[in-house]
Amino acid sequence: MSEMWINMGPQHPMTHGLWNLRVHIDGERILDVDPEMGYLHRGIEKISEDRHYNEVITLMDRTCYVAGMAWEHLYVQAAEQALGVQPPERADWIRMMSDEFQRLASHIMWYAAFVQDLGLMSPFLYGMRDRDLILDLFQSYTGGRLTYEYMRVGGVRNDLPEGFTGRARQVLDWMEPRLVEYDRLCMGSDIFRRRCDDLGVLKADECVRLGVTGPMLRSAGSKRDIRKDRPYSRYAQVEFDVATADSADVTGRYLVRMEEMRQSIRIVRQALDWLDSHPGPVLADRLPRWLGAPYAPIGREAYLLKRNYPKGVGLSAVEEPHGEACAYVVNEGGEHPYRVKFRSPVFANLSAAKSYLVGYHVADIPPIMGSVDVCVGEVDR
Amino acid sequence: MNTEQVRGALAAAGVAGVLSVDPFEGIAARVRFDPTSATGVFTAVRDKLGFVHLSTVGGIDWVERYEVFYLLWSDPAKSYLLLSADLDAKNPHIETASFVWPSANWHEREAWELVGIGFDHHPDLRHLLMPDGYQFHPLQRAFKLHEPEELEVKVRHV
Numbered sequence: 321m322s323e324m325w326i327n328m329g330p331q332h333p334m335t336h337g338l339w340n341l342r343v344h345i346d347g348e349r350i351l352d353v354d355p356e357m358g359y360l361h362r363g364i365e366k367i368s369e370d371r372h373y374n375e376v377i378t379l380m381d382r383t384c385y386v387a388g389m390a391w392e393h394l395y396v397q398a399a400e401q402a403l404g405v406q407p408p409e410r411a412d413w414i415r416m417m418s419d420e421f422q423r424l425a426s427h428i429m430w431y432a433a434f435v436q437d438l439g440l441m442s443p444f445l446y447g448m449r450d451r452d453l454i455l456d457l458f459q460s461y462t463g464g465r466l467t468y469e470y471m472r473v474g475g476v477r478n479d480l481p482e483g484f485t486g487r488a489r490q491v492l493d494w495m496e497p498r499l500v501e502y503d504r505l506c507m508g509s510d511i512f513r514r515r516c517d518d519l520g521v522l523k524a525d526e527c528v529r530l531g532v533t534g535p536m537l538r539s540a541g542s543k544r545d546i547r548k549d550r551p552y553s554r555y556a557q558v559e560f561d562v563a564t565a566d567s568a569d570v571t572g573r574y575l576v577r578m579e580e581m582r583q584s585i586r587i588v589r590q591a592l593d594w595l596d597s598h599p600g601p602v603l604a605d606r607l608p609r610w611l612g613a614p615y616a617p618i619g620r621e622a623y624l625l626k627r628n629y630p631k632g633v634g635l636s637a638v639e640e641p642h643g644e645a646c647a648y649v650v651n652e653g654g655e656h657p658y659r660v661k662f663r664s665p666v667f668a669n670l671s672a673a674k675s676y677l678v679g680y681h682v683a684d685i686p687p688i689m690g691s692v693d694v695c696v697g698e699v700d701r
Numbered sequence: 702m703n704t705e706q707v708r709g710a711l712a713a714a715g716v717a718g719v720l721s722v723d724p725f726e727g728i729a730a731r732v733r734f735d736p737t738s739a740t741g742v743f744t745a746v747r748d749k750l751g752f753v754h755l756s757t758v759g760g761i762d763w764v765e766r767y768e769v770f771y772l773l774w775s776d777p778a779k780s781y782l783l784l785s786a787d788l789d790a791k792n793p794h795i796e797t798a799s800f801v802w803p804s805a806n807w808h809e810r811e812a813w814e815l816v817g818i819g820f821d822h823h824p825d826l827r828h829l830l831m832p833d834g835y836q837f838h839p840l841q842r843a844f845k846l847h848e849p850e851e852l853e854v855k856v857r858h859v
Contacts, residue, residue, distance in 0.1 A: 357829055357830055358828075358829065358830040358831060358832070361830040361831070363839055365815070365840060366839050366840055366844075366846065367846070369846075370846050401726060401727065528753055528754050529753075529802070529803050529804070530803055530804050531754065531755055531756070531802070531803075531804025532804075533754075544776060549776075549779045550779060550780070550781075633725075635725070635726075635727060635728060635772075635781070635783070636727075637756075637781065644756060644774075646756050646757055646772060648757075648759060648770070648772070650761065658761075659761045659762075659840075661757070661759040661761075663756050663757035663772065667807065667808075668804055668807070668808075671804065671806060671807035672804075700830055701830075
């Protein structure tokens, strides 16, 4: 009699999006869970097959709406490999800087939502206030606050506006003491520690077995970070440390994300220094016409680019704020990609839900799922 | 890890069913294998070559055939490996990888419902993103984007 299946979702404060967690409970104890996805499925992989290469970038912002830059970066890298296009160096640095600003914004968003799930209202407001400063920066050079459509196959759309690096440094200077304040609010609170310690434990070997990546894996002591292991963009040229913790629980994930924010600030500062002293083009000039080259190639070259564009396959992986994201782009010589496949980190992290929820209480679900940092847009795609 | 090392390791392990090992820009190699000996290849790649992390499973509809690919990562080698197999266009199916890499479970559910590739002996082959009872496989080339679909959704009983 006390055993039953209940639905948490699709409308539930815990879900942070639109999905349904079916929970099999015995009293307060969780016996089994079954995440039910698909409420936000838009068929992005299918729509991509019907769009020009650059038009897919619009969809990428919608894939994860709190980490749009990371997904744009993922896709343009794979498309560049498939098409054989090389971005200019300055564009690569701007992309990396955008990625890290996005990581900062995404983690602050996570922090705000996560602590609100625990019942702390003020950190939520602090988080939203500080995130807005980063969105203002994004707006100043992309025009968008969440959906940027900024990166292009072969570079980025436009260069940074005048005085941008100075404004960006101001935001970072403001942000650094704020992170200390965030940390004091949580780690200084005995209630927070009692609530989060030894909750939702998932050890490193289990993480690897179940495909769990990102802060969840690093909170279990693993140092796996694609930015270090397989440096893309300009990550090999900047200094930063991989944040890890060893408790593998909710507190561990909290500590990893907090440290990642500090490391992101460190990376952005180095990128800003480089951008200050290295002006240059931000979009490759040898592009097929349908990719939006700044000027159309002429004569024989134009003919070749139009008629016999070489086939190719592109594969890229980036360390998105939630974990390892991969893209696989198949170019069959047409104006549209033949097939685009994305690997979403949250998809894999959610598929392991059974192993970090079973055995805990129903009231533990919001903090645990909060520490997973679910973004439904990229799970359903 | 480079293509030669992958080729050597696969030969040393004596894996049956490997058709070719080709270079692939940015990753260790692309290994094509015979789908009838899938489990042997999966186990060897995980245990002998050390690719313990499965990133994703995907399918491509090439009209005259299907392709299923597995993207793997090895921490010691710090590189990706791509496994791929060509499947029959009439009845594309392959042995599940869920018992070798448990993370394949959801990825295979997705590939099954969107691309239409069958995974034999899969522990839990249900719809994931599409509603229960959905009859179509949207990522097949025959599924046109601009035509309305006739959709009949069965009610899910909880």
